[in-house]
Amino acid sequence: MLLCRTSAVSQSIARWGSTARRRGAVLHPALSFNYRSCQSVSSTEGETQPVDAGSSQGQYRDSVLLPCTDFPIKLTGQKLLDRELEIQRMCGFAELYSWQRERKAKKEFCLHDGPPYANGDPHVGHALNKILKDIRNRFEMLRGRQVHYVPGWDCHGMPIELKALGELGPSSLSALQIRQKARQFAERAIARQKAAFQRWGVMADWDKCYYTFDGAYEAAQLKVFQEMHSKGLIYQDYKPVFWSPSSRTALAEAELEYNPEHVSRAIYTTFPLDALPAKLASEGVSVLVWTTQPWTIPANQAVCYMPNAQYSVLKRADSGQLLLVATERAAGLAALLGTELESKGTFTGSELEGGICRHPTIPGKEVPLLPANHVTMGKGTGLVHTAPAHGMEDFSVASHFKLSVECIVDEEGRFTELAGPELANLHAMDEGTEKVICMLKESGALVREEPCVHSYPYDWRTKKPVIIRPSKQWFINTASLKDKAKEVLQKVRVMPESARGGLLSMLDRRTYWCISRQRSWGVPIPVFYHKDTGEALINKHTVSHISTLFKEKGSDCWWELPLESLLPPEVLKKVNIHVAADYVRGEDVLDIWFDSGASWAAVLEEPEPRADMYVEGKDQIGGWFQSSLLTSVAVRNKAPYKSLVVHGFAVSEKGEKMSKSLGNVVDPQVVINGGTVDTKKDPTTPAYGADALRWWVAESNVFSEVQIGPTALRSARDSINKLRNTLKFLLGNLQGFDPRTHAVDPKEMQYLDQYMLHLLRGYSIKVTDAYSEFDAGRAIRVLQAFINRDLSSFYFSIIKDRLYCEPEGSLGRRSCQTVLEEVLDGLTRSIAPILPHLAEEVYLHAPGHDEGETLFRSGWVKSSSVWRRPGLEEAVEGACAIRDSFLSSIPGKNAAQYDLTVAIEPGLLFELMESLQEEPTATCSQLTELMMSARTTLTSSLPRDLPADTLLASGSFLINLEGGVIREDSAFSIAAVPTSAARCPRCRRYTSDTPDCLCPRCQSVLSVAA
Structure with a gap:
């Protein structure tokens, strides 16, 4: 037999086998049994018909081993x-x-949790992020790694402070009172979010989370601050920053969002030249x-030009004005x-050097023409109004040319007295702008x-x-860190790779x-x-x-604490200071980033x-x-970090940003519990449960915007129910089977x-690779393909007769049950990271x-x-190629009503088919x-005297063994x-x-049972 002679791992290319497993066929008659004694389980294939107990078929109902299990095919509502x-x-x-942290493991997997902000209720963005992380953590834990995952919360910051104060209304509170209210607000938000994360099945020690308002965390943070300050990376300076008048605080770039629809009152205005460059006659x-x-015009200190650009004096035809x-x-x-x-x-432009302009709104003020590289020609006039206090590039020019940097607006965004009596106390971006434009009109400028x-930056x-x-303000000199940061980032794996450009x-x-x-x-800030x-x-002694x-x-x-406790004698001695009372503590706090x-x-x-x-959303770039x-x-x-996973945002099913x-x-x-939703079209939603929410996350393409709504959730629920159907079939057919004794x-x-185990091994490799690549969506697609193609359309449709009608303890039935148990175990473990509730x-x-x-806890x-096994794949795939030709020749008809003759010339394919049927003709x-089929005959050539209603077909199968050493393209013919x-x-x-008489096989089964 070829299966015994072949020594190498087989590698075959089947021309027909892959399509054979995908094709549907009319089921074997025995497969439609559904005796009333086992109504709790239905077949996954085709419709079932009840059997009359008084019929000739009904008298044998108790002898048929139909699947039985109390595993429910569907759970809905409160039961779910x-x-x-x-x-x-x-x-x-x-x-x-905690259990997995205590067990011994060779490797650790650390996924560091980015802290969600503790300022509101859990939302679908939280679900997307936390479930994504949990899928990976559960996968790594099942693989035997010791997972390090400590959930955390970002607890400080202006939004929490403002919300806490908003609950109180206008009030004059001390810093400690504000902090107490803010902490209480954050703690309430954390409690709500934590309860939701636990309900979603997120694995963690929820009694040992990290919070940025914990003293131990703050101490570790100050240690980082101290080391950066000691290296000269943290410094204090007076320079322009993004300032939020609505929050009355400085903001970092990461705290801005740009509004592309912002409307500004843009103006063209003149600065008369008093001192002309030599070229301007x-x-x-x-x-x-x-x-x-x-x-910003009242804060102007210069007008900048590009040295290498061309400039012209132009005369207006309508007024004669020279510009x-x-x-x-x-x-x-x-x-x-x-x-x-x-x-x-x-x-x-370089010939403009030495030019002096007259300020358009401040009498007697002179404004120099200065060269600058930030001047562009894309819009405007090619000459840039420069207000060093209110522009980043403007400030650089002022630093280089020693210009005055005068801030003319206060923390609320109102003009100060430095802007002049006409502007003082006006809000700069509102009535202040209107007044400046009026002043320019009055001066003819x-x-x-x-x-x-x-596009304009917003808080x-x-x-x-x-x-x-x-x-x-206090700053970090990121310019000195930038090159090293870009260098180390090149060693970090970024998923998707396209996000790397944004980081850089x-x-x-x-x-x-x-x-x-x-x-x-x-x-x-200490x-x-x-x-x-x-x-x-501030130095290492005070900060420490x-x-x-x-x-x-x-x-x-x-x-x-009193100042003497913050600056005790032992610290004063180290810093060579005698009296703590000469100092006051700073009032600024650190940026929450x-x-x-x-x-x-x-952590x-x-x-x-x-x-x-x-693993975080794309806003964290x-x-x-x-x-x-x-x-x-x-x-x-x-x-x-060794790798970064950047996912998209959750949006509505129409791709819109979610909005009340x-x-x-x-x-x-x-989504989980059901209830009222905020939409007129669908006032209520059913209870989908946590696993449906997790399936939605896993199935989505998380590297783009992730859509969610009734359609997506119904799809998730239906997919889980189909999966339950398959699992129920497996469980039902394993009744009475114990793999420890019956395998x-x-x-x-x-x-x-054996071939099914071979396919199961291929499935396990594919699904493991998918999870390893952070692609739970691919894991789901591999799962569904395996169930639909390899199980439901192929294996299940073939084995039901053996399962239902063979003796309970027969080798053939136990062989099949052994495979079903392995398949059930493999499927259950492979869905566990996504559907932990269903898996358990x-x-x-x-x-x-x-x-x-x-x-x-079992791997x-x-x-x-x-x-x-060598030759196994070729044997079954070759049979599948023949099966495909057979089923194609009888479309829409019952394969079990035909006798099949398979003709193959002597060779490898014939030997393979002999391994599946030693006798020339057989029904079992x-x-x-x-x-x-009803009966199959294996021969080297088709008989000449075939009946007139015979259906003929032919095909071929390519056998490729031992890496191509053995190759044979074998032809076959069939007669049905x-x-x-x-x-x-x-x-x-x-x-x-x-x-109405039993077949020989059933007679033998019942006689043994008797």
């Missing part, structure tokens, strides 16, 4: 919710994380500038002004005003515009990071200021002492605090991913069963487990290399079972003839000699 909670209790979901020339922020602009912008300006512009002279729609919390104003571009754009905030709720000089006192106090007492002690960015130091384990993976990278590179010259006003918000709690050695199995429920019903055992999918051979045999009343196969 109760069952999930019961599974969580029975299977120890709450203790699972004309009198009465004015420099023309363009700006979208007219309120100095970039030559490149002349045509566009002529169209804009609606007049011809005649050139009176052209020269390079305004050339044109127009609305300009453009991401208050959703209101920000301004740029200078203030004394964000690093390029960030030259410094403002880390001080003018709030009460946060980690105080700095003291001299009462008289304002000089800052404050860090120790924070660890013991929490950061409230910064306000609670520094809070969370230092989490690697507070990850020594000696190598580095996570295998960070400029947020937590970057702040974590910069702090880690600053302290340790390495990234805090649009009525498209999906509440994960409503059949693979070498003794029928070839079809199945495991409770599955055979071969002791009471109290749970799936998650990953088990498969064996011995399941792949492995080949007949595969063909699903309607059988003359009668239908057996027990198995309902056409194998009886006379009607």
Whole structure:
């Protein structure tokens, strides 16, 4: 036999086998049995018909081994919710994380949890993120790794502070009172979010989470601050920063969101030239500038030009006014002004050196013309109004040329007295802008005003515009860290790879990071200021002492303790200071991105605090991913993560951002428990349960925007119900089977069963690879393909006769049950990371487990290399090719009503088919079972005297063994003839000699049973 002679692992290419397993066929008659005694289980294939107990078929009903199980095919409503909670209790979901941390493991897998913000109820974005992480953690734990996953919360910051104060209404509170209210608000939000995460089945020790307001966490954060300050990376300076008048605090780039529909009042205004450069012989020339922020004109200190660009003096045809602009912008300006512009002279920008302008609103103020590289020609006039206090590039020019940096707006965004009596106290971006434009009109400087729609930075919390104003803040010099950060980022795996560009571009754009905030709720910057000089006192001795106090007492002690405790004698001695009373404590707190960015130091384990993976939404490209990278590179010259997974946002089914006003918000709690939803079209939603929510996450393409709504949720529920149907079929047919005593050695199995183990091994490899690549969606597709193609359409449709009608303890039936148990076990384990509740429920019903055992404590999918035997694949795939030709020749007809003759010339394929049927003709051979025919005859050539109603077909099968050493393209022919045999009343196969008489196989089964 070829199966015994072949020594190498076979590699075949079947021309027909893959399609044979996908084709549907009319089922074997025995497969439609559904005796009333076993109504609890229905077949996964075809319709079932009840059998009359008084009929000739009904008298044999008790002898047929139909599937029975109390595993429900569907759970809905409260029963579903109760069952999930019961599974969580029975299977120890709450203790699972601690259990796996205590077991011995060769490898650890660390997924560091990015802290969600503790300022509201759990939402569908939380569900997407937390479930994604949990799927990976559960997979790694099942594989035998020790998972390190500590959930955390970002607890400080302005939004929490404002919400806490908003609950109180207008009130004058001390810093400690504000902090107390903010902490209480955060704690309530954390409790709600934590309860939701637990309900979703997220595995963690929920009694040991991290919180950025914990003293130990704050102390670890200050240690990072201290090391960065010691290296000169943290400094204090007076420079322009993004400032939120609505929040009255400085903001970092990561705290901005850009509104592309912002409308500004853009103006073209003139600065008359008083001191003309040598090349400008004309009198009465004015420099023309363009700006979208007219309120900054009173702060102007210079007009900048590009040294290498061409500039022209243009004469307006309508008024004779002489304007100095970039030559490149002349045509566009002529169209804009609606007049011809005649050139009176052209020269390079460098020839403007030495020019002096007259300020348009401040009498007697002179404004120099200065060269600058940030001037562009894309829009405007090629000459840039420069207000050093209110622009980043403007400030750089001022630093280089020693210009004055005068801030003319206060913390509320109102003009100060420095702006002049006409503007003082006006809000700069509202009535202040209107007043400045009026002043320009009155002085004759305004050339044109127009609305300009453009992208403008907004405070991401208050959703209101920000301004740029200078203030004394604490900064991190990210410019000195940028190159190293980009270098280490190249060693980090980024999924999807397209996100790497965003990470690098964000690093390029960030030259410094403002880390001080003018709030009460946060980690105080541990700095003291001299009462008289304002000089800052901060060094490793003072910071180390404050860090120790924070660890013991929490950061409230910064306000609670007397100054003498914050600067005790032993610290004063080290810093050579005599009297603590000469100093006052600082009032600024650290940016919350520094809070969370230092989490690697507070949460990850020594000696190598580095996570295998960070998983967050794409908004963290400029947020937590970057702040974590910069702090880690600053302290340790390495990234805090080995890989980054960047997922998209959850959006409505129409792809819209979720909004209460649009009525498209999906509440994960409503998804699980059912109830009222915020939409007129669908006022209520059914209870889908946690596993349906998890399936939605797993099935989605998480690297793009993830859509959720009724359609997606119904699809998830239906997919789970179809899966339950398959699992129920498997469980039902394993009744009375114990793999510990009944399992059949693979070498003794029928070839079809061995082949199924071979397919199961291939499935386990594919699904493991999918999870390893963070692709749960691919794992689901592999699962569904395996169930639909390899199980339901192929294996299940073939084996039911053997399962139902063979003797209970026969080798053939036990062989089949052994495979079903392996398949059930493999499927259950492979869905467990996504559907932990369903997996544990199945495991409770599955055979071969002791009471109290749970799936998650028993490991990953088990498969064996011995399941792949040389020649096995060729034998079954060759039979599938013949089967495909047979079924194609009788479309829509019952295969069991035909006698099949298979003709193959002597050779490899003939030997393979002989291994499936040793006798020339048989009704109960492995080949007949595969063909699903009444009788199969194997011969070297078709008979000449075939009946007139014979159906003929032919085909071929390519055999490729031992890496191509053995290759044979074997042809075959088939002849299908309607059988003359009668239908057996027990198995309902056409194998009886006379009607209403048992076939020989069933006679033998019943005689043994008797």
